[in-house]
Amino acid sequence: MLINLNVNPEVRAKNVKRCKEKGILLPTFKEMIDPSLVSEDIKKKLDNTGLWDVDPVNLYRITWHNEPVSKGGEFGGVNFLEVPREISGVKARIIALCGKWFPCGVHKVGATYSCLAPALASGTFDSVDQQAVWPSTGNYCRGGAYNSALLGCQSIAILPEEMSQERFNWLQSVAGEVIATPGCESNVKEIFDKCHELDAERGNHIVIFNQFEQFENYLWHYEVTGRAMAEVLKQLGVKDENVKAYVSATGSGGTLAAGDYLKTLYPNIKIVAAEALQCPTLLRNGFGGHRIEGIGDKHVPWIHNVKNTDMIVAVDDNDCMDAYRLFNEPEGLKYLASKGVKQEDLDNLSLYGISGVGNVLGAMKVAKFYELTEEDVVFTILTDSSEMYTSRIKELEEKLGVCDHDDSVRIYYQALMSQNIANMKELGYYDRLAIHNLKYYTWVEQQGKTYEEINRQWYDKDYWTDIPKLTAKIDKLIEEFNADILA
Template sequence: MIDLTVHEEKLKNAVDLAKKRKVLIPTFKQMRDPEKYTPARIKEQLKSTGLWDVDPVNLFRITWKNEPKKTGGLFGEVNTLEFPSEFTGVKARIIALCGKWFPTGAHKVGASFGCLVPRLVTGQFDPTCQKAVWPSTGNYCRGGAYNAQLLGCESIAILPEGMSKERFEWLRTVAGEIIATPGTESNVKEIYDEVARIRASRPEAVIFNQFDEMGNHLWHYYVTGSAMEEALKKAMGPKDRYAGVVVTSGSAGTTACGDYLKEIFPDSKVGVGEALQCPTLYLNGFGEHRIEGIGDKHIPWVHNVKNTDLVFAIDDNNCMAMIRLSNEPEGLEYLRSLGLSDAFIAQ
């Protein structure tokens, strides 16, 4: 559960800093319905702010409803992409939510907001003397360090040395300290060995462990869950039946939207995808894989496994093939030969 005990002194420091830096923290309600609830003066500021700019006003862009624009965008409907049958080979309609239009290009800014903000607004994290530690293979620590910078907090990012050069370069623009641990996508244990060292030796460091922070689950339950509900209501006709949601699990935060949707569609299913090359829910966890953004060899504490109905073991070769299909000239030519629209291919 989320500890909401208030520490008055530290809270005062956080409030003073926020005032000094003119930081306004959005609520989940504003993230769910940004068009309706975002203050007019914030919207005005957003009109001249880039999607990834390190500007506190971009806290209001932690939503699935950003206008798909690199700069100056406001809000619209949930960003989705429907995969046509010509592409999937199945009759069922498959609709995905697009994380690309969050600042940093991934939904993990939401999960990390859900972890940091409860501690900040209760005074459990003092931005004037403590540092936020973001252990992750990538997008969570990018999102965490980005949010922390907007909120005026210092960060320590921990990620495997084998992650892309671009990740490290971009992280340097937002994190005060970056620690590279041995390995790549499958080396979550090595990251947590470093966390144990920091916990034992650096009292100023506060660890935001996405695998056990209920704020991660809660953000996806309210914000992602309601975004999925809206996308479904828009797409479904009176005779349609919603079958279920499939999410790939890294920290299992996104699985919370499945819990939300089951309350609305009680006979729907929740499926969780993981790499075939490191089958954890499926076969206890061993091996290495190349699917960025999903974890392995452990089941996160925030994963409500009793509500998970299906496990999908996804071959990472298929993921690599998909990247080539949608990026290389021969792949694009093949997609056109299937009769897919240019608009879909461009997305």
């Protein structure tokens, strides 16, 4: 089984006891997909709880349906926005889910919860005597440390030293231990090395939740993110034939899995994996440092279903940082208003984090590549928001000065309107196989995966479709766990 659901009764009993003492209940996948199923008791508690409060009831806010308020929100429709055409410069509609309204401001809280919840409910993780380790280049350790704190267990966050200062400041306040590894965004090998070191030193005292290989991460996005997107498409009345593409930059490859769900509903949809041009691993087997925090780690994640990926698009991180600057500086906003962007859309620009900007640029390139028309939709995702990166704006101001009118004009035409179809590749069978084969060097040679399993990922037709069959089993484990807490 790709997700370990074997029950360890002794450890499970310890976890039940701890959750009982702390008044913790765990949401099921069903509830994360459709939070109208959440009990009235829980909703009442949410009425008095802030979105970022370290309070276990916030586990029930691990859903795309949160009311977009910082305190007391219950549930409503899926949080999404449409990128105005004055910004995209393309005819097609670009629709994006918004991650800002998750607890602690990042969608990664979902992927981490989906790793932790089955481990608690089955007893494969001991919340009393073990520490949860969250290796990450982006928000995964943020979500992991936060969820660990909600559940009252110890955590270790591992991330590269060059990540934004906000990330470190906040983590220091939530995680038990924060470990900075050498390098920047794309230095994931150093993170894996640190995990091996910790494993050797601390052995059974830690459990490493490795997002790059854990199918719980894949499953959460398949079930929760994918269904949220489908709900939006239904709500907007988009015809099936107009659902053209899903674009997601890959870090762990988890978010991309929403595309696998969408493809079950819209078989012609193109699943597009985006990355930074400065680190074009999927496009060119390339490597390099870049500034799109959270994505592009110089390897192909184990949980990336390469066989189902239709296109690679590489986005220039200069365009990304430029557009991020334009969206967050007063002169930039003034200029966008002069180009006809409405106030509501200007207000929404704070919902784009750096990788969100990258995703939207990728979606624009895809719309141009396929010459999409007004009825067509490209779906993408804003995994967090600009509040995660305010220090980056300060750094850019120090380096380049405050963004003025001339900068705004240049950025508007260069980074937005001039997006083109360069650095993109539609994948044929052997292009996909070439990307899949790259997994060998990271996962079989270095990280202990087997030759047999890497081949199953490619040749076994049930390998990927078996994963969502585990959702009902996980929900049953969680329901039984909750029942024991309440008994």
